[in-house]
Amino acid sequence: MTIQNDWASEAAKYTMIGGGLGLLTSAFQNAIQSHQSGAMGVFTRTGSTIGFLAVMGGVFAGTRGLSANIRQQDDYWNTAYAGCAAGLIAGMRKKSLPTSIGACVFMGGSLATYDYLGGLQPKITELAPDERQKYRESLLPPSNHN
Numbered sequence: 001m002t003i004q005n006d007w008a009s010e011a012a013k014y015t016m017i018g019g020g021l022g023l024l025t026s027a028f029q030n031a032i033q034s035h036q037s038g039a040m041g042v043f044t045r046t047g048s049t050i051g052f053l054a055v056m057g058g059v060f061a062g063t064r065g066l067s068a069n070i071r072q073q074d075d076y077w078n079t080a081y082a083g084c085a086a087g088l089i090a091g092m093r094k095k096s097l098p099t100s101i102g103a104c105v106f107m108g109g110s111l112a113t114y115d116y117l118g119g120l121q122p123k124i125t126e127l128a129p130d131e132r133q134k135y136r137e138s139l140l141p142p143s144n145h146n
Contacts, residue, residue, distance in 0.1 A: 006065070007061070007062055007064075007065025007066045007068070007069060008062070008065075010061045010062070010064075010065045011058045011059075011061045011062030011065065012058070013061070014057035014058055014060065014061035014062075015054050015055070015057050015058030015061075016054070016057075017057055018053040018054040018055070018056055018057025018058060019050055019051075019053065019054035019057075021053050021057075022049050022050035022051065022052060022053030022054055023042070023050050025046075025049050025050075025053065026042050026043075026046040026047055026049045026050050027042050029045075029046040029049065030042045030045060030046050033045070033046075052089075052093060055089055056086050056089055056090065059082075059085050059086050059089050060082045060083070060085065060086040061082070062082075063078075063081055063082040063085040063086075064078045064079060064081070064082035065078075067081045067082065076112045076113075076115040076116040077112065079108075079111050079112045079114075079115040080108045080109070080111065080112035081108070082108075082111070083104075083107040083108035083109070083110070083111035083112060084104040084105070084107065084108035085104075086107055087100070087102075087103030087104035087105070087106060087107035087108060088100045088103065088104050090103040090107070091103045091104070
C-alpha cells in the first residue's frame with residue numbers, strides 16, 4: 001500500500017486555518033487589554049499571535065503529511081513527529097531549549113496518544129454493525145439472568 005498525499009497543500013491549508021485562529025485570538029487579546037492603539041492593536045500589539053498560530057498549523061500539517069509520504073504509512077507516528085515539530089516551534093517562541101524539548105515531548109506524546117486511541121473518529125466506527133455489537137458485549141460483564 002502506498003501513501004501519497006499532497007502535504008504541501010495540506011500545510012498551506014492549515015497555515016491559513018492557524019492564521020485565522022490567530023487573528024481571532026489576537027482580536028480577543030486586544031479587546032481585553034487596556035491600551036490606546038484601538039482596533040489596530042490586533043496587528044500592532046498582539047499580532048505576533050497570528051503568525052505564531054499560522055506557523056504552528058503549517059508545521060504540524062506539513063510534517064505529518066511529509067512523514068506519511070516518506071514512511072509510506074499513515075499512523076500515529078506521523079502525528080507524534082508533527083506534534084514534536086510543532087512543540088519545538090512553541091519552545092522557540094520562548095527562546096528556551098528546555099521549553100522546546102519539553103513541548104516537543106508533551107505535544108508529540110499527547111497528540112500521538114490521542115491519534116492512537118482513535119481521535120475524533122474512534123476505530124469502532126470502522127467495524128460492521130454486528131462486529132460492533134460483539135465488541136460492546138465483550139466489554140460488559142456477563143449477566144446472571146436465569
